Amino acid sequence: MKASIVNLAVAASVATSAAAQPHRHAHQHLHKKHADSPVEKREVETTYVAATVTQYVLGDKSVSPEEASAGLDRGLYVVVGETTPTFTPPPAPAATTSSSSKDDGVFLQLSTSASSSSVVPATSTYSVAAASSSSSSSYSTGATGIDADFPDGEIKCSQFPSDYGAVALDYLGYGGYSGIQITPKFSLGDSVIDYIETYVSTMIFGSSGFYSYACPEGYVKSQWPSAQGATGQSIGGLYCNSDGYLELTRGDVTKKLCEKGVEGITINNKMSDVTSFCRTDYPGTENMVIPLGIDGGSTRQLANVESANYYVWEGKKTTLQYYVNKAGVSAEEGCQWVCANDPDGCGDKAPIVVGAGKSADGITYLSIFPNSAVSSAKLDYNIDISGDITSECYYHVGEGFAVSDAGCTTGLSDGGSAVITLSKA
Structure with missing residues (x-):
């Protein structure tokens, strides 16, 4: 069965204090089921993070947060992707009242079982439900x-x-790939891709399109085409040609599939329980399926990127976003869109998001903020960022975030290091 994609309009969220928080992975595309801004150079001493107002859009119609939440809870909507994860850097200490707007819309799509009269031609998707847990x-x-x-x-x-x-x-069921975007009408040399079929549960190997993949700890994907979705979709991975063979999509830049991320950020899990940080597959299907499992008592490396030298979406620099699951949720359980054991509290509805990105002036911005657009779940352990950072940033059970309820952002100078410590309250 096919579901037609409705218009992906851009919605803005309004920052209500000195600066806006970093995006979730930013515009969320929600389907009804049938189923950069550049980082500016500035001195950073104190972080202010504003609350944001998220606007939900179905086609060109605004939908209330209550209606969107109810649709998600009832299984009428599913999120299949988002675009433009960007950071607005913390303001200088003197800034107190300025405001800015950000693209932080949540987009809904009609299902195959629902009426779908508002349709953008030549764009479609298959089987929008996420693969089942294994x-x-x-x-x-x-x-x-x-x-x-x-x-x-x-x-x-x-x-x-x-x-x-x-x-x-392998647990996703896509033959090892993190996601597959079939583009039968695309030819090498096309400037945009206006027909995309996203396979999420049925594998048809050999179909022409883009096959995305994960990389080892501390590495990020290095292949994506210069042509991107005509209505703002991100496309990533290797290209499966009409003969059924894989081709590089950035072969003029690098012939390697993975590149080393910016070093300096580690996660130290002081708990006895495993937990997981799940990165958005971006550019690509934009599902948060790139896994980083952190066993109890272990330390892992968090991948970071130099935003100026990584994927650019519609002229804007992008960053990395990690969905943070509760204690006891493994990467295999939590790093897929629908988390079978706790569908309202992990996977896409994980309680917290951590963002990371290195700006052109050498500062890495690290953020912790609630996944409030789609989740009311609460994290059951503390997160503290320490090291060569410019300001305090944490989440504590029963207390909340440093700075404000909207989260916090801190800066890490070039060559410095930071530790994200996970501990029981």
């Missing part, structure tokens, strides 16, 4: 050949390219 499968924590050049056009699309650094996410 308790028996697992994902690997590393891959061989991370520094090997990918053999352009020589490997079949059905053969997951783990020998070249990509990490198979």
